[in-house]
Amino acid sequence: MTVTTQRLVQAEDSPYALSHLDALEAESVHIFREVAGEFERPVILFSGGKDSIVMLHLALKAFAPAPVPFALLHVDTGHNFPEVLAYRDRAVAKHNLRLHVASVQDFIDRGVLRERADGLRNPLQTVPLLDGIESNKFDAVFGGGRRDEEKARAKERVFSLRDEFGAWDPRRQRPELWSLYNGRHAVGEHVRVFPLSNWTELDVWQYIEREGIELPEIYYAHRREVFKRDGMWLTAGEWGGPKETEQVETRLVRYRTVGDMSCTGAVDSDADTIEAVITEIAASRLTERGATRADDKMSEAAMEDRKREGYF
Amino acid sequence: MSTTQEATATSLLRFATAGSVDDGKSTLVGRLLHDSKSVLADQLEAVEHASRRRGQEAPDLALLTDGLRAEREQGITIDVAYRYFATARRRFILADTPGHVQYTRNMVTGASTAELAVVLVDARNGVVEQTRRHAAVAALLRVPHVVLAVNKMDLVAYAEPVFARIAEEFTAYAASLGVKDVVAVPISALAGDNVVEPSANMDWYGGPTLLEHLETVPVGTDPSAEPARFPVQYVIRPQSEEFHDYRGYAGQLASGVLRVGDPVTVLPSGHTTTVAAIDALGEPTEIAWAPQSVTVRLADDIDISRGDLIAAAPAPVPTKDVRATVCHLNERPLHVGAKVLLKHTTRTVRALVKEIEYRIDIDTLERRSGAEGLNVNDIGHVVLRTAEPLALDDYTDNRRTGSFVLIDPSDGTTLTAGMAGEAFDTVSTTDASQEEDWV
Numbered sequence: 001m002t003v004t005t006q007r008l009v010q011a012e013d014s015p016y017a018l019s020h021l022d023a024l025e026a027e028s029v030h031i032f033r034e035v036a037g038e039f040e041r042p043v044i045l046f047s048g049g050k051d052s053i054v055m056l057h058l059a060l061k062a063f064a065p066a067p068v069p070f071a072l073l074h075v076d077t078g079h080n081f082p083e084v085l086a087y088r089d090r091a092v093a094k095h096n097l098r099l100h101v102a103s104v105q106d107f108i109d110r111g112v113l114r115e116r117a118d119g120l121r122n123p124l125q126t127v128p129l130l131d132g133i134e135s136n137k138f139d140a141v142f143g144g145g146r147r148d149e150e151k152a153r154a155k156e157r158v159f160s161l162r163d164e165f166g167a168w169d170p171r172r173q174r175p176e177l178w179s180l181y182n183g184r185h186a187v188g189e190h191v192r193v194f195p196l197s198n199w200t201e202l203d204v205w206q207y208i209e210r211e212g213i214e215l216p217e218i219y220y221a222h223r224r225e226v227f228k229r230d231g232m233w234l235t236a237g238e239w240g241g242p243k244e245t246e247q248v249e250t251r252l253v254r255y256r257t258v259g260d261m262s263c264t265g266a267v268d269s270d271a272d273t274i275e276a277v278i279t280e281i282a283a284s285r286l287t288e289r290g291a292t293r294a295d296d297k298m299s300e301a302a303m304e305d306r307k308r309e310g311y312f
Numbered sequence: 313m314s315t316t317q318e319a320t321a322t323s324l325l326r327f328a329t330a331g332s333v334d335d336g337k338s339t340l341v342g343r344l345l346h347d348s349k350s351v352l353a354d355q356l357e358a359v360e361h362a363s364r365r366r367g368q369e370a371p372d373l374a375l376l377t378d379g380l381r382a383e384r385e386q387g388i389t390i391d392v393a394y395r396y397f398a399t400a401r402r403r404f405i406l407a408d409t410p411g412h413v414q415y416t417r418n419m420v421t422g423a424s425t426a427e428l429a430v431v432l433v434d435a436r437n438g439v440v441e442q443t444r445r446h447a448a449v450a451a452l453l454r455v456p457h458v459v460l461a462v463n464k465m466d467l468v469a470y471a472e473p474v475f476a477r478i479a480e481e482f483t484a485y486a487a488s489l490g491v492k493d494v495v496a497v498p499i500s501a502l503a504g505d506n507v508v509e510p511s512a513n514m515d516w517y518g519g520p521t522l523l524e525h526l527e528t529v530p531v532g533t534d535p536s537a538e539p540a541r542f543p544v545q546y547v548i549r550p551q552s553e554e555f556h557d558y559r560g561y562a563g564q565l566a567s568g569v570l571r572v573g574d575p576v577t578v579l580p581s582g583h584t585t586t587v588a589a590i591d592a593l594g595e596p597t598e599i600a601w602a603p604q605s606v607t608v609r610l611a612d613d614i615d616i617s618r619g620d621l622i623a624a625a626p627a628p629v630p631t632k633d634v635r636a637t638v639c640h641l642n643e644r645p646l647h648v649g650a651k652v653l654l655k656h657t658t659r660t661v662r663a664l665v666k667e668i669e670y671r672i673d674i675d676t677l678e679r680r681s682g683a684e685g686l687n688v689n690d691i692g693h694v695v696l697r698t699a700e701p702l703a704l705d706d707y708t709d710n711r712r713t714g715s716f717v718l719i720d721p722s723d724g725t726t727l728t729a730g731m732a733g734e735a736f737d738t739v740s741t742t743d744a745s746q747e748e749d750w751v
Contacts (some may be wrong), residue, residue, distance in 0.1 A: 065554070147394045198405055
């Protein structure tokens with residue numbers, strides 16, 4: 001056994017100092033490579049939103065100059081922004097990736113799922129997602145979830161075991177120590193992996209800026225026809241809006257998160273560059289979900305309940 | 313430099329909190345988040361709403377952190393939760409661990425990645441059994457910095473002698489465990505004294521507030537003072553026209569510095585070679601250091617795969633006989649004779665529990681021999697025999713290459729956390745075979 005003395009250094013003064021983004025990037029890359037080394041059929045959940053775009057960027061860096069050894073899986077609610085779908089298809093073509101699409105519309109058409117009274121399709125994603133995982137025999141599924149997003153996620157593991165129903169039981173999760181991730185699972189079970197667990201919204205944006213990552217244009221300020229529902233600016237569209245009582249107006253807006261057109265609200269903003277977006281977020285007094293996501297406002301325990309069902 | 317660039321030039325500190333059930337830990341964490349402006353309007357609004365619904369006058373900051381429904385109903389914290397906040401100077405990741413006796417394993421988990429531990433005590437009670445246990449876990453996990461936060465100073469009239477007595481007793485105990493760096497801060501999480509803002513009620517205290525200390529404590533270790541350790545995670549072989557003969561070993565430096573041209577040994581095979589090239593995520597570089605993730609190419613064509621360790625001198629000697637201090641994490645006891653899997657860095661091997669030499673009483677640090685098994689939350693010293701050799705460092709030298717976990721091969725459950733080598737200096741041994749509560 002070797003003997004060394006560990007001298008502590010003041011990070012800021014050391015030639016070996018790493019910025020927080022470097023430290024987070026190194027950790028995320030380590031997670032991608034662990035999965036590549038330990039699983040047979042990993043897949044990246046890719047929505048075309050900023051978190052999944054950052055995940056893909058990290059995966060590209062982790063395996064360069066070789067291609068990413070994972071496919072992509074998109075759960076398409078049928079209510080996606082066209083700009084986001086276009087971005088998705090460009091990314092797939094550019095990096096020569098394989099894309100699997102699990103479509104909510106398909107399940108509705110086949111009578112497996114029923115449209116909800118409120119028209120929200122986010123809650124309907126779980127069934128197609130689990131079907132896509134099962135039919136393709138994916139054993140590790142990368143998600144862009146971050147532990148800073150919501151209280152129930154604060155306890156999520158980097159490697160999160162799901163049973164054959166995709167369910168998450170907070171009491172059954174394995175302790176995670178050091179950087180030793182345990183990916184063992186039985187046939188039929190799979191592991192959700194969250195490489196961005198320790199990132200915050202601001203970290204993600206700063207990283208996008210530093211790396212010069214292209215995003216769908218709806219993340220930046222643009223003029224758009226919107227109407228107000230439940231205190232949010234929603235985009236008019238075939239998904240079910242506006243109703244007769246709802247007034248459409250043209251406003252300068254941008255999106256802080258990109259989910260479904262039916263439940264993702266735009267915020268008034270003139271931030272049309274990455275610098276302006278970061279300044280706006282750093283000064284913002286609302287968390288991203290609180291400002292823009294209707295589905296998380298359902299109840300204090302909404303996220304916890306949906307995770308148990310197999311949602312992210 | 314633009315403001316956003318300045319923001320990206322901050323460092324990252326991972327720290328853990330531990331406190332007994334009623335020490336006010338949730339309030340402290342809530343206060344840190346609230347006073348560092350990390351709580352946003354909608355979160356605070358939810359807390360104010362929930363507090364009013366419960367008939368509380370002031371917003372209960374503890375509600376900011378109690379995440380799961382079971383906890384909200386029981387008013388306790390049942391697992392490690394991770395919190396995120398930032399100041400202009402630093403980004404923080406907080407492993408928030410419950411302090412109750414049955415959750416030793418959670419503090420071990422939270423402390424495993426922490427560079428600093430905050431141990432919380434109630435000024436009215438001083439150093440109690442649980443405080444000593446928290447100090448022992450921090451020492452066992454080799455957390456470099458320990459902060460004693462003496463809370464509820466408002467309930468002891470902000471009296472300096474009360475604080476001084478507790479700080480002295482704790483510091484002496486921590487020193488006996490080998491913890492050299494203890495900083496004590498008198499606080500009131502409820503009133504906000506010395507958490508983020510300096511206290512007007514304690515002029516006698518001249519030190520930093522808790523947050524100031526967190527912002528300025530050194531992060532990490534000096535990689536140039538440690539031998540390089542590079543566990544191979546994955547072999548990158550593009551097999552394309554352009555990169556026909558490219559063979560890179562992808563991994564994260566566990567410690568030390570690697571430069572192009574450095575002589576290295578590949579373990580467990582023992583082959584020696586030199587570093588031919590380093591790719592920092594697609595860009596060539598001359599130098600890399602822990603904890604960077606890079607890809608290393610070697611001068612000689614050696615058979616290397618996931619699980620091998622690329623090491624600079626002095627390299628560890630691979631062994632199949634592992635002696636380690638462990639904390640058992642699972643409800644199922646760990647018995648002598650158990651066949652398990654052992655995951656060390658990127659290598660997973662079969663292992664046999666040959667011997668449980670002794671249990672450590674975490675309250676008295678006494679060694680108790682004669683234990684047949686380890687129960688959940690037990691800390692003990694074991695001898696393992698592995699099917700293949702492992703290149704382990706002592707945990708006291710290297711937290712990443714000295715640590716491992718034991719896994720149940722039947723269902724993949726993580727059973728036990730292990731640290732190669734001896735723990736802190738424990739004291740006299742008593743024979744436990746007479747006692748009732750052993751497995």
